[in-house]
Amino acid sequence: MRIGTDTDEVVAEYVKGYLKFYNTLKGTNFRYEDMNCYDFWTVLGISKREAFGIEAEFFASPTFDDLGLVEGASRGVRALPIDDELFILTARPVWIEDKTRRFYERRFPEIPVSLHFSGDVYKEQGKTKGELCKELELDLFIDDSANALRGCCGNRTRLLLFDRQWNEREEVAGAERTFGWGHVLEKLGVAR
Secondary structure: OOEEEOOEOOOEOHHHHHHHHHHHHHOOOOOHHHOOOOOHHHHHOOOHHHHHHHHHHHHOOHHHHOOOEOOOHHHHHHHOOOOOOEEEEEOOOHHHHHHHHHHHHHHOOOOOEEEEEOOOOOHHHOOOHHHHHHHOOOOEEEEOOHHHHHOOOOOOOEEEEEOOOOOOOOOOOOEEEEOOHHHHHHHOOOOO
16 A cells, blocks of 8 residues: 655654744743644744744754654554555655654664655645645555645545644545544554
């Protein structure tokens, strides 16, 4: 099966890492539960430009290098019925490709990974996740971004929306909502 997944908030605990970094930098105490939208600047009360500047600092930090795994991701990713490789479609900037690759090599050394950087956030990177899903002929794609999955609609790709507080009020035609990695495996008929 040709399976693709997003990285941040599906496999990696990006938001918790970002908030730890931000709180230390700014002396604030934002919590994961505060993130009711993925536009961090809205929740943090800063400009989009400042949020992206802080994100660039975060990418260079040890906090980013040590991101944890989303609960159940270790077992869940390993249990996916992939053919030859796992397709990673991420909206991260391409200039952190080496760090992203190392993240997967450290945590899933036995799984061949094919990394693809979308233009969903950094437009200059080119293709959207929807275009990549189609081009890669994915059978299944898992993401926590309702917008990214909307872009995949119309492809033959089965879509799983990984439930998060920033997408709980959003519906995507044709996408199935999942509540963690155990639920993903259940939907795929993989023994838990």
